[in-house]
Amino acid sequence: MAPTQNPISSRQVAVIGAGAAGLVTARELRREGHSVVVFDREKQVGGLWIYSPKADSDLLSLDPTRSIAHSSLYESLRTNLPRECMGFRDFPFVPRGDYESRDSRRYPSHREVLAYLQDFAREFEIEEMVRFETEVVRVEPVNGKWKVRSKNSGGFSEDEIFDAVVVCSGHFVEPNIAQVPGIKSWPGKQSHSHNYRVPDPFINKVVVVIGNFASGADISRDIAKVAKEVHIASRAREFDTYEKISVPQNNLWTHSEIDKANADGSIVFKNGKVVYADNIVYCTGYKYYFPFLETNGYISNNENCVEPLYKHVFPPVFAPGLSFVGLPGLAINFTMFEIQSKWVAAILSGRITLPSPDKMMEDILAWYARLDALGIPKRKTHKLADFQCEYLNWIAKECGLSPVEQWREQQAIRGFQRLVSIPETYRDEWDDDDLIQEAYGDFARKKLISFRPSYYLESRR
Numbered sequence: 099m100a101p102t103q104n105p106i107s108s109r110q111v112a113v114i115g116a117g118a119a120g121l122v123t124a125r126e127l128r129r130e131g132h133s134v135v136v137f138d139r140e141k142q143v144g145g146l147w148i149y150s151p152k153a154d155s156d157l158l159s160l161d162p163t164r165s166i167a168h169s170s171l172y173e174s175l176r177t178n179l180p181r182e183c184m185g186f187r188d189f190p191f192v193p194r195g196d197y198e199s200r201d202s203r204r205y206p207s208h209r210e211v212l213a214y215l216q217d218f219a220r221e222f223e224i225e226e227m228v229r230f231e232t233e234v235v236r237v238e239p240v241n242g243k244w245k246v247r248s249k250n251s252g253g254f255s256e257d258e259i260f261d262a263v264v265v266c267s268g269h270f271v272e273p274n275i276a277q278v279p280g281i282k283s284w285p286g287k288q289s290h291s292h293n294y295r296v297p298d299p300f301i302n303k304v305v306v307v308i309g310n311f312a313s314g315a316d317i318s319r320d321i322a323k324v325a326k327e328v329h330i331a332s333r334a335r336e337f338d339t340y341e342k343i344s345v346p347q348n349n350l351w352t353h354s355e356i357d358k359a360n361a362d363g364s365i366v367f368k369n370g371k372v373v374y375a376d377n378i379v380y381c382t383g384y385k386y387y388f389p390f391l392e393t394n395g396y397i398s399n400n401e402n403c404v405e406p407l408y409k410h411v412f413p414p415v416f417a418p419g420l421s422f423v424g425l426p427g428l429a430i431n432f433t434m435f436e437i438q439s440k441w442v443a444a445i446l447s448g449r450i451t452l453p454s455p456d457k458m459m460e461d462i463l464a465w466y467a468r469l470d471a472l473g474i475p476k477r478k479t480h481k482l483a484d485f486q487c488e489y490l491n492w493i494a495k496e497c498g499l500s501p502v503e504q505w506r507e508q509q510a511i512r513g514f515q516r517l518v519s520i521p522e523t524y525r526d527e528w529d530d531d532d533l534i535q536e537a538y539g540d541f542a543r544k545k546l547i548s549f550r551p552s553y554y555l556e557s558r559r
């Protein structure tokens with residue numbers, strides 16, 4: 099829909115979260131002329147990129163009374179995307195500041211991502227909008243506006259009225275635990291990757307890691323450095339899979355999924371192999387969770403599908419007063435946060451209009467029908483990896499923005515292919531220098547970097 103000629107209005111907007119999504123949302127809202135308050139439980143910006151050795155008090159994260167750690171980072175974590183395609187479009191994730199004290203690798207450590215987000219917040223003076231150590235405990239619609247209740251570290255609680263609320267609270271805190279037949283009587287220790295930090299608790303243990311995507315691949319190899327044996331259970335593999343993976347300790351295997359866990363400590367895989375294990379680590383992903391949101395049942399979360407949401411952002415009945423930035427799972431997250439938040443900001447000001455609630459519902463149902471026709475289950479409603487540029491370019495067009503750069507899309511695709519085919523080395527071996535060159539050329543043309551485009555590649559040789 100084309101931008102309208104409506105007068106631009108400024109709104110009072112609450113943003114929940116000062117992670118990557120909340121930071122760029124705050125910037126875009128302010129750029130559009132809105133007045134913004136960002137709430138965050140933490141003491142600093144960065145969201146899940148703030149590493150803490152502390153984990154949840156319940157390592158499976160099932161106990162509702164547990165103390166909760168927001169971050170899911172492990173000490174050894176490096177990005178799973180090349181930095182050029184990971185950053186915001188107008189503030190590239192290039193090596194910055196004092197080169198020596200920063201991590202200039204193409205797939206840097208989590209510390210470098212936090213430093214980048216801190217640079218971003220400083221550059222665009224975001225911190226002045228943030229109320230740190232302030233948790234939003236309730237958000238509800240009241241007479242066309244939004245009541246936000248928050249509490250700070252002193253226990254103080256207050257209600258405030260906003261014209262709109264943008265939810266940027268992340269979705270990597272509430273673990274999804276795979277169902278293993280017989281697990282209730284299995285005597286070993288269980289934990290979720292959300293609570294994995296370092297391999298030390300697994301010294302000389304026999305460990306089963308369930309899940310073999312980005313975190314599972316990393317964590318199994320991290321644990322293999324100190325464990326006696328590590329066995330990966332992968333639902334994506336054929337039932338007879340049994341492969342030894344080459345690691346220096348010679349102690350890592352991939353299996354098909356688990357058939358059964360038994361009271362004698364054994365784990366039986368569908369390939370027929372039996373392992374007596376001390377630990378299970380679930381690398382089985384996360385669930386959407388918005389405990390503060392009270393919409394009288396209008397917004398529901400069934401099978402990890404938050405609905406109804408127009409373009410995964412606006413619940414039709416509450417649009418544009420309530421929106422979500424950062425909900426879909428796709429590779430180029432930060433680009434998505436930037437594009438979605440520009441859209442939300444422009445819709446709130448009246449510069450762009452949304453279709454009627456009925457039309458938005460029609461669009462949502464059409465998306466469900468498309469997923470259905472492709473055989474994609476409901477739990478993958480927000481997994482847009484295969485549609486990411488189609489999705490982002492649709493919103494970009496609404497906002498009058500240029501489409502996602504081809505080099506960015508290609509870097510993400512080729513990075514993903516390397517992650518799957520060479521999980522041990524994909525961060526340090528690549529064959530897409532041409533795409534790096536293109537990215538830096540693009541940054542230079544847009545005057546986003548102050549060094550020669552070839553400098554990064556030359557300095558890496």
Ligand SMILES: Cc1cc2nc3c(=O)[nH]c(=O)nc-3n(C[C@H](O)[C@H](O)[C@H](O)COP(=O)(O)OP(=O)(O)OC[C@H]3O[C@@H](n4cnc5c(N)ncnc54)[C@H](O)[C@@H]3O)c2cc1C
Nearest residue numbers: 115117118119138139145146177178233234267268270424
């Ligand atoms: C282990 C792991 C590795 C990843 N690696 C990569 C990667 O390499 N590259 C990549 O692009 N993406 C990666 N991701 C994806 C990740 O989603 C994004 O990088 C992104 O940083 C998430 O940003 P966010 O702002 O949506 O959420 P978060 O960073 O989680 O920020 C949400 C913020 O909201 C605050 N908050 C939540 N609830 C409340 C409340 N009620 N009141 C107040 N504040 C609240 C939290 O304190 C937090 O600061 C990874 C994810 C995980 C789990």
